[in-house]
């Protein structure tokens with residue numbers, strides 16, 4: 284449940300729709316689902332097995348299983364990724380806090396004005412990080428997870444309600460078509476990289492988190508069943524997330540392009556709440572409140588991974604580690620928060636990375652840490668388990684508590700970890716740096 288709670292977050296409801304919009308709609312959704320099933324799921328099993336086998340954090344797990352410094356660096360990269368993503372994830376969570384109030388009080392806000400006002404976005408982001416710090420400090424994440432256990436189904440019901448409203452709006456059919464009928468000619472290297480990155484982001488794979496969760500699991504626990512649940516739940520929420528947005532976008536905001544980026548969901552949803560009678564604004568406020576809880580169960584994990592590393596490997600106290608990393612994340616979040624202010628230095632900052640144009644500090648962080656680094660970690664972990672170590676040991680770990688895994692599933696998993704996962708990832712990375720031409 285805890286792993287499921289940290290998997291479902293802003294990645295499903297905010298990131299999935301906007302990345303889908305930037306990558307052409309239906310075809311992206313198709314590639315995404317293939318990535319979840321064929322690459323994400325085997326890697327999720329891999330991380331949990333690595334964690335349960337070693338009983339350690341991401342760096343400790345590689346050390347414990349005899350990996351050298353190079354392989355241990357994949358664990359360190361996990362710690363860096365969690366910290367870096369926490370900083371800009373909090374910016375979006377801060378927007379969510381703002382929207383709870385604007386919906387409840389029913390003030391019509393101009394989203395563009397809201398995100399361009401540093402006096403709103405920076406303090407809200409800091410409030411969110413302080414919330415995260417207080418949970419991680421108090422060791423009360425168990426309490427939050429219990430609350431999330433009954434709050435998340437309510438969030439899901441509200442999402443269903445919003446999606447139902449969205450698809451019944453006059454003019455919604457264009458959006459449904461954009462979202463669900465794939466135009467395969469739109470698939471290219473960038474679409475595949477984005478889909479792979481989004482699958483890992485959403486499943487929380489490639490962050491070391493699942494290694495940590497695996498280390499807490501008793502031997503009798505059925506890892507296969509848990510992983511299928513996490514992947515199924517996570518993908519369902521993401522798919523429903525898209526179904527709230529695209530039909531409504533085409534019906535209500537015909538002038539807005541689906542590829543407008545991180546602001547997409549925040550532009551569209553308030554307009555849908557306006558269309559729900561009565562109590563649309565109360566439903567809207569409740570939606571953003573529950574989204575905040577979902578974001579919090581995710582941010583807690585993102586802070587916990589580096590905190591646990593500094594406690595275990597550097598012998599810091601929990602208090603020192605949490606405050607130091609939390610405050611550092613606050614400072615790092617400011618440029619991401621300012622990146623939405625037009626004309627600002629962080630808005631204009633621009634990098635050409637092997638022909639990929641990355642504009643703005645926020646997108647830069649999301650590309651290098653939220654996509655590329657995670658993909659590299661997944662590559663390293665699959666090569667580590669599949670080739671450097673004896674992959675059968677991990678396959679056997681997966682079988683404990685899940686006898687049905689014996690036989691074909693076990694063989695298939697070994698084949699995917701050794702061959703399919705690394706080959707696909709290497710191919711995608713080589714394509715990104717232009718090896719196969721522009």
Ligand code: PFF
Nearest residue numbers: 290292293294485492581584
């Ligand atoms: N999977 C989360 C989401 O989709 O929002 C993001 C995430 C949370 C990744 C926690 C990693 C993590 F440790």
